[in-house]
Amino acid sequence: MLNSTQMLNSIYLNQSVQTQVRDAFSNATPIPSITLYETLNLTTLTALCESMLTLHFKHTKNPLLYSFATVPLPQNIQKELSASLLPFVSYITKKKRTKLSLTAYKLSWKDYQILHDSLQPQKSTQIIIDLTPVWNLEAGGTITYVDGTGEYLSVPIKNNTLTIIEKNKDVNHFIQYINNKAKTQSRYFLMGTVE
Amino acid sequence: MHPASKISPWILTSNLKSSRLHDTYIKALPFPHLEITHFFNPYLAKKLTQELLKEPFEEKKADLFHFFQTNDLNTSKNKTIQEFRQFLLSPNLLNILQEITQKKLNLQSIDLFGSIYQDTHFLLPHDDRLEGRAIAFIYYLSDLTQQDGGALALYNSKYLSAQKRNQPTTVAKRIIPQFNKFVFFEVSTKSFHEVEEIIKNTQRVALSGWFLYA
Structure with a gap:
């Protein structure tokens, strides 16, 4: 479907850029992480954004924990993304990665996820690919990682960003409640782990 | 003009025909609660609102909430707020609340x-469960409509398992906020509630807190 052998923006294929990204990732505080902009090439990005509109999202709500719609990313898309992302993420995180597991998320007005241990893998490398086309930042919806000491990392809401986060057992995330400023807009992203 | 109560200038005697209130409270769904409109002296309620708005409010923003809140008003130096606090802690009011809720309440602190x-x-x-909390209360000091949002939503609950409980x-x-409405409910494993988002250019002003166990 995505039909591209290399899905990353060509700038991220440059060895010296990759080295800079790797250094920035490992030096990031308080949580090893990096957000890359204009990550996917235009063909891939367009195809992924279009696929978000055709996936059959299922909305679930547990009032004490979360409210959002998700759908596992279809295997064919996952496989194609893996081919490009796994070598890249392996290089950035200095660890060989062989498996990418992504879920597509759709959040709209009144959706959220609170901070709770039960919703998080203990220790993992997480990635987020933001596919939100247009977003009013006053509407909320930010994904924020906290490390339990008061330090935090907010992931920018920006179309075509890739965020890689090294999560230890003390790091958890929440998704800020989306308020009425979102109007009829929805926020889309892929979120999951690389192993 | 409402007649002033012998209990306190804050309260109206007409609302204290409380023999029925225990039944209403205990049978209320989805968990025991009571809402009493026009409960306090309206002149003093307006004065209290004015004085409350002079207190410093701090923005509170986290995964669970976003609103402005004062510090603990037990330490406020404002005379009207302290009078109101004393009224909430007055034996006469606490006795009524104890009769309604059948809870032994702390007479010293809220x-x-x-x-x-x-x-x-x-x-x-x-x-709302936290050690010591017996009864949660909200005293609304502004009027909102259903279209404004800001309602207090009370949830049904279901027992799932020994681990997950309710x-x-x-x-x-x-419950739509209404000026001079006093709402209270039992804090329990079933007292799930939320303040729904305000969706209009308006303000929901309230005093809230907890009566504590004796």
Whole structure:
């Protein structure tokens, strides 16, 4: 479907850029992480954004924990993304990665996820690919990682960003409640782990 | 003009025909609660609102909530606020509350805060349980309509398992903020509630807190 052998923006294929990204990732505080902009090439990005509109999202709500719609990313898309992302993420995180597991998320007005241990893998490398086309930042919806000491990392809401986060057992995330400023807009992203 | 009560200038005698109130409270769904409109002396309620708005409010923003809140008003130096606090702690009022709720309440201390919710502010579902809390209360000091948002939503709950216990399911009741309305409910494993998002350019002003166990 995505039909591209290399899905990353060509700038991220440059060895010296990759080295800079790797250094920035490992030096990031308080949580090893990096957000890359204009990550996917235009063909891939367009195809992924279009696929978000055709996936059959299922909305679930547990009032004490979360409210959002998700759908596992279809295997064919996952496989194609893996081919490009796994070598890249392996290089950035200095660890060989062989498996990418992504879920597509759709959040709209009144959706959220609170901070709770039960919703998080203990220790993992997480990635987020933001596919939100247009977003009013006053509407909320930010994904924020906290490390339990008061330090935090907010992931920018920006179309075509890739965020890689090294999560230890003390790091958890929440998704800020989306308020009425979102109007009829929805926020889309892929979120999951690389192993 | 309402007749002043012998109990306190804050309270109206007409609302204290309380023999029925225990029944109403205990049978209320989805969990024991009571809402009493025009409960306090309206002149003093307006004065209290004016004085509360002179207190410093701090923005509180986290995964569960976004609103403005005062510090603990037990330490406020404002005379009107302290009079109101003393009224809440007065033996006569606490006796009435104890009769209604059948809870032994602490006569010495309460938790008391002021809050302002405005457009986009909210408080997500939770049960208020914390050691010592017996009865939660909200005293509304502004009028909102259903279209404004800001309702107090009370949740039905379902017992799932010994580990997961009760979990909120659906909204059973919405209480619309109304000036001079006093709402209180039993803090329990079923007392799931939220303040729904304000969606208009308006303010929900309230005093809230907890009566504590003796």
